[in-house]
Amino acid sequence: xxxxxxxxxxxxxxxxxxxxxxxxxxxxxxxxxxxxxxxxxxxxxxxxxxxxxxxxxxxxxxxxxxxxxxxxxxxxxxxxxxxxxxxxxxxxxxxxxxxxxxxxxxxxxxxxxxxxxxxxxxxxxxxxxxxxxxxxxxxxxxxxxxxxxxxxxxxxxxxxxxxxxxxxxxxxxxxxxxxxxxxxxxxxxxxxxxxxxxxxxxxxxxxxxxxxxxxxxxxxxxxxxxxxxxxxxxxxxxxxxxxxxxxxxxxxxxxxxxxxxxxxxxxxxxxxxxxxxxxxxxxxxxxxxxxxxxxxxxxxxxxxxxxxxxxxxxxxxxxxxxxxxxxxxxxxxxxxxxxxxxxxxxxxxxxxxxxxxxxxxxxxxxxxxxxxxxxxxxxxxxxxxxxxxxxxxxxxxxxxxxxxxxxxxxxxxxxxxxxx
Amino acid sequence: xxxxxxxxxxxxxxxxxxxxxxxxxxxxxxxxxxxxxxxxxxxxxxxxxxxxxxxxxxxxxxxxxxxxxxxxxxxxxxxxxxxxxxxxxxxxxxxxxxxxxxxxxxxxxxxxxxxxxxxxxxxxxxxxxxxxxxxxxxxxxxxxxxxxxxxxxxxxxxxxxxxxxxxxxxxxxxxxxxxxxxxxxxxxxxxxxxxxxxxxxxxxxxxxxxxxxxxxxxxxxxxxxxxxxxxxxxxxxxxxxxxxxxxxxxxxxxxxxxxxxxxxxxxxxxxxxxxxxxxxxxxxxxxxxxxxx
Numbered sequence: 001x002x003x004x005x006x007x008x009x010x011x012x013x014x015x016x017x018x019x020x021x022x023x024x025x026x027x028x029x030x031x032x033x034x035x036x037x038x039x040x041x042x043x044x045x046x047x048x049x050x051x052x053x054x055x056x057x058x059x060x061x062x063x064x065x066x067x068x069x070x071x072x073x074x075x076x077x078x079x080x081x082x083x084x085x086x087x088x089x090x091x092x093x094x095x096x097x098x099x100x101x102x103x104x105x106x107x108x109x110x111x112x113x114x115x116x117x118x119x120x121x122x123x124x125x126x127x128x129x130x131x132x133x134x135x136x137x138x139x140x141x142x143x144x145x146x147x148x149x150x151x152x153x154x155x156x157x158x159x160x161x162x163x164x165x166x167x168x169x170x171x172x173x174x175x176x177x178x179x180x181x182x183x184x185x186x187x188x189x190x191x192x193x194x195x196x197x198x199x200x201x202x203x204x205x206x207x208x209x210x211x212x213x214x215x216x217x218x219x220x221x222x223x224x225x226x227x228x229x230x231x232x233x234x235x236x237x238x239x240x241x242x243x244x245x246x247x248x249x250x251x252x253x254x255x256x257x258x259x260x261x262x263x264x265x266x267x268x269x270x271x272x273x274x275x276x277x278x279x280x281x282x283x284x285x286x287x288x289x290x291x292x293x294x295x296x297x298x299x300x301x302x303x304x305x306x307x308x309x310x311x312x313x314x315x316x317x318x319x320x321x322x323x324x325x326x327x328x329x330x331x332x333x334x335x336x337x338x339x340x341x342x343x344x345x346x347x348x349x350x351x352x353x354x355x356x357x358x359x360x361x362x363x364x365x366x367x368x369x370x371x372x373x374x375x376x377x378x379x380x381x382x383x384x385x386x387x388x389x390x391x392x393x394x395x396x397x398x399x400x401x402x403x404x405x406x407x408x409x410x411x412x413x414x415x416x417x418x419x420x
Numbered sequence: 421x422x423x424x425x426x427x428x429x430x431x432x433x434x435x436x437x438x439x440x441x442x443x444x445x446x447x448x449x450x451x452x453x454x455x456x457x458x459x460x461x462x463x464x465x466x467x468x469x470x471x472x473x474x475x476x477x478x479x480x481x482x483x484x485x486x487x488x489x490x491x492x493x494x495x496x497x498x499x500x501x502x503x504x505x506x507x508x509x510x511x512x513x514x515x516x517x518x519x520x521x522x523x524x525x526x527x528x529x530x531x532x533x534x535x536x537x538x539x540x541x542x543x544x545x546x547x548x549x550x551x552x553x554x555x556x557x558x559x560x561x562x563x564x565x566x567x568x569x570x571x572x573x574x575x576x577x578x579x580x581x582x583x584x585x586x587x588x589x590x591x592x593x594x595x596x597x598x599x600x601x602x603x604x605x606x607x608x609x610x611x612x613x614x615x616x617x618x619x620x621x622x623x624x625x626x627x628x629x630x631x632x633x634x635x636x637x638x639x640x641x642x643x644x645x646x647x648x649x650x651x652x653x654x655x656x657x658x659x660x661x662x663x664x665x666x667x668x669x670x671x672x673x674x675x676x677x678x679x680x681x682x683x684x685x686x687x688x689x690x691x692x693x694x695x696x697x698x699x700x701x702x703x704x705x706x707x708x709x710x711x712x713x
């Protein structure tokens with residue numbers, strides 16, 4: 001998007017608008033002419049998928065809010081009304097509930113793609129940081145959204161998570177009172193959570209705007225991790241990236257539809273079909289699956305404040321990731337050691353998620369501690385050291401070169417096989 | 421290189437797998453309910469109308485003495501995807517119930533005959549009254565078939581996504597209803613409570629609710645506890661998820677459409693990208709449109 005747009009509207013009305021507000025050339029330069037690296041793989045379609053999911057969540061959410069009642073004695077019933085009596089209410093509500101999970105599946109793939117291909121490195125640090133801010137906002141939104149149906153897990157999840165803030169020295173208790181709007185999780189809590197749950201998605205949309213602005217300013221990273229050097233290295237966004245993004249989004253919708261129509265409660269918790277009861281604590285209080293790795297880190301530390309710090313630290317460390325990774329090479333394709341550590345880290349995150357769903361006892365606690373230590377070790381020790389000790393493979397001269405080289409190699413092998 | 425990654429990954433997976441089996445002791449003592457065959461399971465599963473009607477009869481004659489069904493309205497019984505009663509039957513059924521309404525013009529509450537739009541009246545005026553009668557308030561059954569579960573554990577919960585197994589609650593309810601057995605010798609059941617093989621902790625306040633021959637069916641279905649349990653479970657599944665048939669039907673249509681749409685997009689994408697993905701021809705200065713794929 002750098003440089004002045006070459007777009008010239010032809011229709012007089014378009015020219016008239018363009019002279020007063022250059023919105024058409026902005027749209028043209030960012031969604032049509034914008035050059036994208038020609039070698040992007042399908043992991044680069046998750047930005048479009050996430051945008052789609054944000055729109056789905058906002059649209060279904062606005063419709064749900066028309067039927068939902070944020071009051072402790074009515075919330076659960078109003079959700080059941082939506083499920084039973086509102087026309088296609090079950091569809092909208094299952095879409096919204098499963099959509100949250102789909103949003104997180106997509107965002108985790110998006111983030112791990114960024115880590116694998118070093119997309120956070122110079123000059124994309126701000127782009128990455130904006131992404132982490134979106135992730136934080138998503139977590140807050142999802143957490144508060146889960147409270148709204150006012151089931152058992154809503155209530156007890158809210159109680160456990162808001163109580164965490166009481167660990168903060170001096171101001172902790174005040175923060176918790178402020179979150180609750182009283183002295184326990186009650187009607188004021190539900191009301192402010194509903195208000196914030198409606199507000200935050202629009203803040204997400206705003207930061208997404210900045211995220212895309214930053215992206216279009218610095219340009220996309222790519223699997224080779226080398227910057228585009230000539231016109232041969234890129235293709236225009238439309239039609240190339242557009243059709244690829246739409247295809248990937250529709251494939252993702254099939255995956256989404258599977259959960260939505262066939263196993264809509266798989267990703268939720270049965271206890272949330274029991275109305276909230278402050279006098280009965282569920283046997284296991286577990287957050288939604290997408291928080292489980294962080295929940296495991298929280299419980300791994302025997303000290304409350306320490307656990308809270310570790311949990312927030314696990315996200316905070318992502319903010320400084322661009323400076324922790326000392327390697328100048330972006331893509332893991334050319335970093336043989338990093339590539340292995342990346343996969344160990346990914347498996348470690350999955351194991352943490354599994355541990356988060358288990359009761360905090362026995363072997364699980366010890367395993368949680370090992371995995372938590374490894375999580376931080378990866379960021380604070382392995383990544384900084386790797387940059388110095390690793391000998392990266394030679395980088396391709398250009399993107400076109402990496403694509404052509406690979407193809408030429410493949411053709412050579414194919415002909416060799418054919419001869420033999 | 422890729423071999424080393426595979427080895428590292430394999431080792432990590434092995435480590436996690438061996439650890440999954442270790443803390444089995446930590447799991448609750450209750451045995452897992454056996455899998456039952458349900459007509460409503462799977463992508464094309466639907467309710468068996470006759471079974472729902474039998475299940476409703478069991479609910480009405482047995483369960484409703486203590487358990488409410490407060491989120492279900494009489495009219496639901498005549499709606500699509502449900503037990504398939506006619507509107508007239510529902511009207512007659514609703515009229516058998518007394519509903520407290522009001523206040524009327526005189527400022528007093530009054531009882532009137534039920535209408536299809538009414539919901540099933542609760543057996544007790546409030547939770548405290550129910551608790552006073554039973555020691556603990558019997559749960560409302562409207563959502564029970566979605567509100568109970570048991571842990572599937574790794575790797576079953578992953579397979580469940582593909583097989584669409586999600587009948588943990590129906591399996592559990594059926595197992596619970598047929599699970600009233602004599603307590604093991606060393607197991608002490610507190611006074612006034614009962615032993616159940618599938619209830620978490622095995623001590624349940626509810627006495628065995630069903631006995632053979634207790635409900636007279638209008639069709640030829642066997643009048644056994646197992647059959648009663650099966651039928652009432654199916655009915656409760658419908659009560660918890662009345663739009664399930666519509667949901668699965670729509671899901672099939674949506675997914676078929678999306679697969680077709682994705683296929684068209686795939687070929688569109690392939691055609692658009694053809695020129696880009698034939699970089700050698702372009703590099704050699706040939707017209708990519710003139711060369712075959």
